[in-house]
Amino acid sequence: MRPHSDVIVIGAGIVGAACALSLQKAGRQTLLIDAAQPGCGITAAGMGHLVALDESAQELDLCLYSLGLWRQWVEQHPGIGQVVQSGTLWVAENEQQRIEAEARAERLNARAWQADLLNTDQLRQLEPSLRHGLAGAVRVAGDSVVYPPIIAHHLAQELQMFGGEILCGQRVMSLHDSSGKTSTVLLENGQHLSAQYVVVAAGLGVANLLSDMPVFPRKGHLAITDRYPGRLQHQIVSMDYGQHAMTADGLSVAANIQPRATGQWLIGSSRQDGKTDTKVSPIALGAVLQSAIRLLPCLAKMQIIRAWAGLRPASPDGQPIIGEHPHRPGVWLAAGHEGLGVTTAFATAEIVKDQITGQKPAIDPTPYAPSRLLKESINESAYG
Template identity: 60%
Template sequence: MIQSSSSVPDVLVIGAGIVGAACARACVEEGMSVAIVDAAAPGGGVTAAGMGHLVALDESAAELDLCLLSLRLWDAFLDEHPAVGEPHRCGTLWVAEDEHQLEGAEARARRLNGRGWRADLVSGDALPGVEPALRRGLAGAVRVAGDSVVYPPAVAAALVKQACARGAVARFGQRVVALGADHVVLADGTCVSAGRIVVAAGVQVAQLLPEVPVFARKGHLAITDRYPGTLRHQVVSMGYGQPEGGAGALAVAANVQPRATGQWLVGSCRQDGQVSTEPDPAVTAAVLRSAMALLPPLATMRIIRTWAGMRPASPDGLPIIGRHPTRGQVWLAAGHEGLGVTTAFGTAHLLADLMLGRPAAIDPGPYLPGRLLPTGAPAAGGHTRGIA
């Protein structure tokens, strides 16, 4: 239990999803005293609803910087904890359906290889031998061998457990209802002070900090029964990650993961302007059709569950990491959208660098909160109410 005030932690982390849990553990490893608060159990919320890909995305140089920093930290973690989160180092096949997409795949391979993250071109003729489940007639693919798949809720729970084993204290099932510059108020009225407050509350960040432009982007997923050995790689369309056509527009691009259980986890889509997390059968059908267009065996498989969730997105597509410019010692680790799992460790590392005032592992500029916050943001010492 977090105690109300005789002992003030150096850092209080709001949110124990994959990002918040990684931040808590990183701060503990840096010698800081840490408290963690979450309304649910570790790994709930956004983390429980999403896919668990560890993938190098390169839609901007900054995005690739954070991905590669994080993926190398993930590699070290998985080497040290091979049983945590059902890791599957299956690699990713970025599949090109036509010559235009193949040109994009070739450019991606050049960028990744140029940064030391191996990416091999696979011709259309060679694809059936690399991934037999793919349909014939595809233009080709890029195989990124270093990418992996994990089960994120289990990793988040393990990170919290590791942080607590090193002295962190945690309180779950208690919401944060108000946030000040150096304290939070919990739903039971407890006031918890801290030297720094890290807000890593997923899609609920904007409820605690209304000026922070994190918004919900809905996605739909489906998972099959067990079909061991039928899919070798994570298979992703080269159309994945492209910008939507506008508010409320639906963007669908296949992303299918082989799980350690033998199941196929099928996504993905993006849709703005949604408020319900209830799955829409028409959207789920569109996601499945997109996946079946690349992987015909899926059409004969039994789907055992479908669900939807909200990703915490930012206006420019990059996470918001660093100190809030006007709220005292409030720090942000937010807006990761579909890359929260991939970039969790890199986010935590960058946040610790910034907190300790040491040279950062990557350029923090593209991620700092000041790039998005309005000039009229509440002043330090302001008090806001919300739910996290």
């Protein structure tokens, strides 16, 4: 292993692995470091949806850019990652949600991402297991489901195939500016490694390495069933998803049910701030299951074989943090993706790669720049 690389990427989740591979392929000698193994952290705890979310224009820009890159990747890597071309049914439970679904379809179609409005009868024909009385849905045909840990592992393998290096089982303890041209990382074994650029893609570990970066945990619960092949064709998502209506204890729940390649059903999802543990909460898990059963009553008779909780790395404004740190030249961030890390991993990697190599990114990176979260400190330094 080289003591000096062009780039060190900290964190081998799907975002970090994608960044490392993209930079290596662009001709930058890259070292990928992780405290465990590629894809074994936050990436392994998530749902793995590839979905066009449109809560803001910049969110949709990033999703659609990345989904186009995902489409290319899937075509070039057949059989990798348990890909299910399921599409998504955004289900409306009442008239107000149906109106919101219609608006979502208009926004997506305006961006050439096919979204078809379905009435109650059409919805039941597509998914007979859905309950009666739903107001309709939007079918987004281009969305998919993948198994992220496999893909992160594969990206890390590809990195090595292109001449990059991986260091697993070593936690990065601190990050230092050695000079105007290099940065140094200190490993837990006491070793120092340096690079011209360091990309911090360490999930919740970002805040430990860069204390001014406000990345915080947002807890979520998931469950998975036994195998029921052929009974669910689409990813089913409530129109409540992403609305962040929370209970008194900070819990937000909206149904998201995925058909997996194994025939299992993956059931989510919840959001809860102020929690730093991954212990399963019976109350939160029960709310998740009840939300899913309300849409798919047959779930009540299915066997749940495992449930778990994870911590999403979130940012204060809900947008990922992508770009160079404004006060630390050579230090870059690929963080704070919350529940869209898998969907937007490839777009994040391309933006980081383009900026480091001096290319113009395919989309405007300004909305994701780390500097937006440090405006107060920037103003203080400018006037102080």
